[in-house]
Amino acid sequence: MKKLNLLYLFILNLLLISCGSNSGKKxxxxxxxxxxxxxxxxxxxxxxxxxxxxxxxxxxxxxxxxxxxxxxxxxxxxxxxxxxxxxxxxxxxxxxxxxxxxxxxxxxxxxxxxNNIPPTVYTYRIINTYPHDQTAYTQGLEFYRDTLYESTGQYGSSTLRKTNFETGEVLQQAELADKYFGEGLSILNDKIYQLTWNEGEGLIYDVTTLERQGSFKFNNSKEGWGLCNDGHQFYKSDGTEKIWILNGKTLVEETFIQPTTHRSVSTQLNELEWVEGMIYANTYQKDGVAIINPENGAIEGLINFQGLREKVTQHANLDVLNGIAYNPNTKKLYVTGKNWDKLFEVEIVER
Structure with a gap:
């Protein structure tokens, strides 16, 4: 009987609270x-x-x-x-x-x-070609102090690597636990931040030793795709129409932009790269890279990389374009793909 009375009082209180709230009104x-x-x-x-x-x-x-x-x-x-x-x-x-x-x-x-202006359309010119590990399921690519760092995916074989981009040699490597599917990475203040796909968690490493130093949770998004930073805060894609903006210190997803052209809102944006004040983002399973204004999400340019995949060795595990790296010291841009045996230095040309 006591339990019944308590239940009655609880329901009555809920009704009273609801009636006094705008959300409970008709x-x-x-x-x-x-x-x-x-x-x-x-x-x-x-x-x-x-x-x-x-x-x-x-x-x-x-x-x-x-x-x-x-x-x-x-x-x-x-x-x-x-x-x-x-x-x-x-x-x-x-x-x-x-x-x-x-x-x-x-x-x-x-x-x-x-947006009120259509994106400018670009194509590319290959400047140099370098060897790349054909077994690398490339998820993230970024230069830091002239050294190329790479994140690779797949459960049971995900890695974090420091490489010599000119020779393709893996100089240093950290293997992720089998429960993690590695995704994008970005480096800020001598720390590497690597996303995982479905685990709702990012991993933090020392940039010199590649030793794990901690982790962080995704507080709004459910998945991790691409990651880049502007020197102060991070930008993170999750497969939806949102690119989340993370506090550079707390790593909290505080707000977001939505990449948008003059006629549509884009989704499936994957690997991200910060290039001279803009976000470069490739669309998963497509040959295009969007150039995004980080202030309002406007897609101001589209780079068509069609034909690049045909220039690598064709094999059973060959997958899509994914991997953009910009060296701010040399002003050079590089792209590759999942299980591609080549890394391309490219020049972007307006079409």
């Missing part, structure tokens, strides 16, 4: 819509948002928020203007708080923002 008497009845726009457009008053209640005022910023407010039957300048691209939600008859209602509207 469907709102208001809705948010655009003057043109569309929700896809391009950067730079002005969007006129209005509130549909379903029950003809008196509206005292309304406030508009977008991408965690207060935008504007209006009194009476409000019309709220949203100027799409200096915002991140992709899929977002406009939120309005309506003040009416002593109550507040929060209403939302999905808003998709495309």
């Amino acid at each position: 469907k709102s008497d208001f809705s948010l819509f655009t003057e043109t009845e569309k929700n896809e726009f391009q950067l730079g457009e002005s969007v006129q948002l209005k509130i549909r008053n379903i029950k003809n209640r008196q509206i005292d005022s309304a406030a508009l928020y977008f991408q965690e910023k207060y935008i504007t407010s209006s009194k009476g039957e409000p019309s709220l203007q949203l100027q799409l300048q200096n915002f991140k691209l992709g899929n977002h939600v406009a939120r309005a708080i309506v003040f009416s008859e002593g109550e507040t209602d929060t209403i939302t509207l999905p808003v998709k923002i495309y």
Whole structure:
């Protein structure tokens, strides 16, 4: 009987809390819509948002928020203007708080923002060709102080390597436990950060010895794909439309950008590389590399690497393009692929 009474009190408390909360109320008497009845726009457009008053209640005022910023407010039957300048691209939600008859209602509207300029299209020119370990299932590639580091994948054979890129020789290697599938890597302040695929964990190493020093968890994303850094913070892909931005000290995924062209939001972005203020990202199982503005996610360029895979030895385990490395000291760019026996120094040429 005591247990029954306690259960009754618990349910009653839940009902009371729900009734006093906006989230527990019936469907709102208001809705948010655009003057043109569309929700896809391009950067730079002005969007006129209005509130549909379903029950003809008196509206005292309304406030508009977008991408965690207060935008504007209006009194009476409000019309709220949203100027799409200096915002991140992709899929977002406009939120309005309506003040009416002593109550507040929060209403939302999905808003998709495309870039207002098509990406510039590039091709490539091969400058040099170097040997590369054909058994390496390349997941991450990055220069640090003129030395090339590589992360390889596959359960039971994932590694972290320090290599001589001119000869293909593996100078040093650390093997991952069989439970890990190695993914992208990036190096900051003498530490190597290597992602794992489905384990929700990143691994930390000393850049000189390749000894494990710790690990970190993925707090928002479920998977690890590609990783790069700008000298202060990390950028991490996870196969979705998001590139997560990680705090360089805590490694917490604090926010994200969505790589977007003038007509679509991209997914399946894999290996990442920081190149002169931009993020280079290859699309998994494709021959293209996107050049992404890290501030708003705009895809400002597309590099077509079609035909490069045909220039390596063809064999049963040959896989897709994956591996971008930029040496900031020499200003040279290198690409390879999974189980490719060649590393290419390339020059990017506008088509």
